[in-house]
Amino acid sequence: MTSPQPGESPQRTDTVAIVGGTGALGFGLATRWAHAGINVRIGSRRPEAAQTAAAALPGASGGENAAVIDGAPVVVVAVPFSAHVETVRSIAKVIQPGQLLIDTTAPMVPARRGLRPITPWSGSAAEQAQDLLPAGVSIVSAMQTVSAATLRDLEQTLDEDVLICGDTAADKAVAATLIERIRGLRAIDCGPLDISGVSERITALLVGVNRRYKTHAGIRLTGLPAPQTCSGLDRPA
Numbered sequence: 001m002t003s004p005q006p007g008e009s010p011q012r013t014d015t016v017a018i019v020g021g022t023g024a025l026g027f028g029l030a031t032r033w034a035h036a037g038i039n040v041r042i043g044s045r046r047p048e049a050a051q052t053a054a055a056a057l058p059g060a061s062g063g064e065n066a067a068v069i070d071g072a073p074v075v076v077v078a079v080p081f082s083a084h085v086e087t088v089r090s091i092a093k094v095i096q097p098g099q100l101l102i103d104t105t106a107p108m109v110p111a112r113r114g115l116r117p118i119t120p121w122s123g124s125a126a127e128q129a130q131d132l133l134p135a136g137v138s139i140v141s142a143m144q145t146v147s148a149a150t151l152r153d154l155e156q157t158l159d160e161d162v163l164i165c166g167d168t169a170a171d172k173a174v175a176a177t178l179i180e181r182i183r184g185l186r187a188i189d190c191g192p193l194d195i196s197g198v199s200e201r202i203t204a205l206l207v208g209v210n211r212r213y214k215t216h217a218g219i220r221l222t223g224l225p226a227p228q229t230c231s232g233l234d235r236p237a
């Protein structure tokens with residue numbers, strides 16, 4: 001599903017601001033979206049770094065995080081979990097009701113035998129964001145299982161699912177439309193935001209798999225009737 005659904009404003013998926021857009025995942029997403037014709041705004045704490053990153057991509061622009069968020073229908077957060085509270089607090093000062101935030105954060109810490117998932121007090125990173133953002137800002141969690149390295153390399157073919165959690169079907173449809181502008185990604189509606197902790201925990205598992213098999217594995221759910229993604233707006237969240 002790539003085209004906007006009935007009732008969904010096509011403009012909502014024309015432009016995306018990426019907080020942490022200079023980083024591995026943020027720049028990987030920016031690369032794919034820019035090459036798919038989306039207006040990408042790369043955000044950073046360092047405007048010059050954002051501008052340098054944007055210069056490498058077609059039609060992209062770069063600036064300080066707060067500046068790129070301004071007026072963007074969709075804002076993606078792609079920062080390490082250690083910076084999540086600080087970053088979301090800074091976003092909360094500028095984001096407006098009606099804007100959609102897609103949180104990609106996977107809470108993990110280095111442990112004796114590799115990266116291990118941790119559970120934030122709120123239940124998940126996405127719910128932590130919800131607690132910190134003003135009412136009226138929509139939140140969807142997604143992308144935790146997609147490798148930044150694969151996204152960044154346009155020679156690599158993507159063929160995997162993206163788990164999406166959120167409290168309204170309309171918000172998930174917007175996120176799904178944007179995600180499926182990246183060829184080879186299929187968005188799967190995984191339910192409300194309070195299940196996001198499950199997807200967020202898969203990342204640490206995949207990091208270990210990727211290290212053992214020396215690859216960039218993603219995930220694929222089987223048995224879904226095609227096309228069966230987040231695009232249906234009439235289903236409950």
Ligand SMILES: NC(=O)c1ccc[n+]([C@@H]2O[C@H](COP(=O)([O-])OP(=O)(O)OC[C@H]3O[C@@H](n4cnc5c(N)ncnc54)[C@H](OP(=O)(O)O)[C@@H]3O)[C@@H](O)[C@H]2O)c1
Nearest residue numbers: 020022023024025044045078079080083105106144147148
């Ligand atoms: N890497 C992957 O393959 C992957 C896959 C799925 C999900 N994720 C998730 O995506 C998020 C970003 O991961 P990443 O690998 O892209 O991270 P990263 O490259 O280490 O950092 C991303 C960006 O976060 C910004 N940032 C803001 N505050 C920061 C702070 N206090 N310390 C360090 N950086 C800070 C930096 O941008 P500025 O300095 O320009 O502000 C940095 O470029 C994580 O939550 C991760 O779990 C990653």
